[in-house]
Amino acid sequence: MSDAPRAPAATLVIFGAMGDLARRLLVPALVNLSRDGLIDEATTILGVSHHDADDDALREALDDFIEDQDSWSKLRDRVAYLKGDFEQASTFAALAERVKGNAVFYLATAPNFFGPVVDALADAGLLDEGAGFRRVVIEKPFGHDLTSAQALNARILARAEEQQIYRIDHFLGKETVQNIMVARFGNVMLGAVWNNRYIDHVQITAAEAVTVGTRGKFYDSTGALRDMVPNHLFQLLALIGMEPPNSFDADAIRTEKSKVIAAAKPVPPEDAVRGRYEAGTIAGKPVAAYLEEAEVDPTGRTETYAALKVQVETWRWSGVPFYLRTGKGLTARDTEIVVQFRDVPIALFRGTKAAGCPWGNRLRLQLQPNEGLSLEFVAKVPGPVMETAPVSMDFHYADRFAVGHQTGYETLLYDVLTGDQTLFQRADQIEGGWRVVQPLLDAWRAGEPEGYAAGSAGPAGADALIARDGRCWSELA
Template sequence: MAAERTSLFIFFGGTGDLAYRKLYPSMFNLYKKGTLREHFGVIGTSREKLTDEQFQQNVLKSLGTAKTDKEAVKFVSHFGYEAHDVTDKAHYQVMKKRADEMDKKFKLNGNRIFYLSLAPSFFGTVAGYLKSEGLTDTDGFDRVVIEKPFGRDFDSAQQLNEALSKSFDEKQIFRIDHYLGKEMIQNIEAVRFGNTLVESLWNNRYIDNIQVTLSEKLGVEERASYYDNSGALRDMVQNHIMQIVSLLAMEQPVSFTDVDIRAEKVKALRSLRVYNVAEASTNFVRGQYGPGDNQRAYRDEDNVPHDSNNDTFVAGKLLFDNYRWSGTPFYIRTGKMLADKFTRVDVVFKKPLIDIFSFPQNHNAPLEANVLTMYIEPHAGFSLRLNAKTNGQGFQTKPINLDYFVDAKDSKATPEPYERLIHDVMKGDGTNFSSWQEVSYAWRFVDQIRKVWDLQKPEFPNYTPGSMGPAAADELITRDHRQWVYRLNK
């Protein structure tokens, strides 16, 4: 069994979809593994009127277990509920009384984790009242977990951070990004810094380009109201993609600790070139899906304005102005209604300076580039493309793949991202969470792209559902005499 952790969790937005679909099931996994056992408590809060018993039954239902499951029933016995208005100061006194009762009942040592799954406009309000009304006045630790979006630009993010900083210091703030909880994202560091073969080649002398693709098969679904005010650039690039890119671009940290890892990620993001107007127009493209087979255009989706110019697709070229990566581009793309749902990183190595096998008299096709592919989801694994000789007479070459994929047994045992990240919060380990400096540099970069786009009127829609985005995304990379490793009809 795992080492038991002790804490009280207070979930603001505790009856929301995220809580029932991800957070409570992840906590139950930790309970079954022994990380949570006797000394934990949960208070769910929202405006909804519920009794403790009704809330516990809702949580049981979210776990997908029978009401006769003794382990699940014991787990939810640690749950309580308080109807709560986050803007009402008096409600925090009620919350404090309930928190103190739970602390005494389950012997929690004053350890408290406040999980804010709310609109960002309430972050500062909640943090302020938690401090002023004494919920953080304990002998244990106090930590606050913030769900995205953390602002919609640099200025709003800075305001949020300043509001939070009045009540919590940076070490107490955990800005959660569930992509950082994925097994293969965390494997980036293992592959890079655990293998001399890889790290010695991990630079602009041997790598031609790196490609990051986050492809979504579905459209906006029920998120249209939020998504139309966000778009792919803010919803995916500013957080998920920038975090992945920083792990790929960072230098080796002095030690494998959250302080040192974050420091190197910040250095990498500081060296990311912030584009001027001309560069942004050249190096970034956007798209919006039109109609397809049995699929409405984005502008015809429910709760989307018919004249919306919101981006449902983004592709771009990132450049780092530092010794390791100067001249090596990072190509990124993400979008909705694409060919399939997957996330992958393709590291394309430079070809040999002289291809001795492709002289005309050999009648051999040119060598292909070596490619290291990291499959993040839905299947986790690696693939390394090498060139080898074909069987038979003569001397012909062909690309072969050396593959490794996590088997079904190990995949089933792999912790879910939120399970892993909740565990890290209890440990106080910020390795897989975004620091304010990381967030700020990412926003500074993204804001420049957004400002340029706001000055232009796009020709939307410009791609068909089931494709890999608009033609401009392919032109972006072919202009540099390169191509996407993953492409349709190749």
């Protein structure tokens, strides 16, 4: 059981309740919250979908995805189903009859339904907060470029208040992501060197060994840049780059994060590389090329890899590049942030370093698969000559805490129910991320992505991008 206060009772309405997101992540996360005593016993789940089903059918569809059957048995009877079309007013009229008091509306739907569902909720009076809070959770992708993101924000905010909107990014639910602020602001030795005087550059990596697989149709209309960079990676950049907030209040933290994104300069095409995986081998198994995947346009230009150099023009970060990269079909699954500190200012150790790049003096924050952090420094190699080598002090969450199996949505759902928007993106953050990558979206309408073998670390152009600055990528864990 957790010591955190229990969230108030509410009806959690999940649009798209028969989809993978609800079955694999959302409801299992709610079961975990129930097990830990973090949601009220009067909280209910109402699934909405177009499928011809009933309460029992939804419960049975969820059964196979729940590991903790004991906790599930206590929540299962509070799951109900409403069949309805998301574009029919009758669906929302029926919903209004069933939803009273506090309510959260979770849009686990295709992006084209985000605007229409919010409009329909407002038209049915379901966003009025006279009898309790009413909150809307919106998944990514939030728009597909700057113009569409601005239009979607304008449409939604015409019907609801910003405080009612929770633009969710599941990356921010990870313990190590939340630990970034604690590491930065709770440890004076890091705070003292967290600036351009001591930091050489920052790398943010989100690498996946898996390929597109059965998601070809979705991915072919999205690509690596849209899928990961203006949302996930920019949120991590903001946490690394933000100034200390005057409190841990949600508005204070989101304002400081927004300032960082606003200070990021649009990325010119020469500071970015796109790639696309070709046939190769991953974990000993042969992998087909992206263009041979099911429901992928063989004449398309969709990238499965993107790397870019971002400049943040603030007093703290001027002259410190942020290198971002993400891709599928790579040699390992690895989401991490590497803060590379500057080398010692004198040539005392010249000629004593072991081969390799980068070399020591760095902080690695591992988000997945093994959450934790390590501080790498240099030490003398035993022997009669002065030779140094990088060593590290490591911390892993699983070694210190009983982490247990989490879906990554537990904290986020709890925060929605308690009204804490700290880990959710504000409209200006969303639009700021798109603004930075818009030049790449425009430029990449032409040309072809650079090929790279599945199971490799990515295209050669990405290595060249960082090498021209005299640096190199951290190895994938």
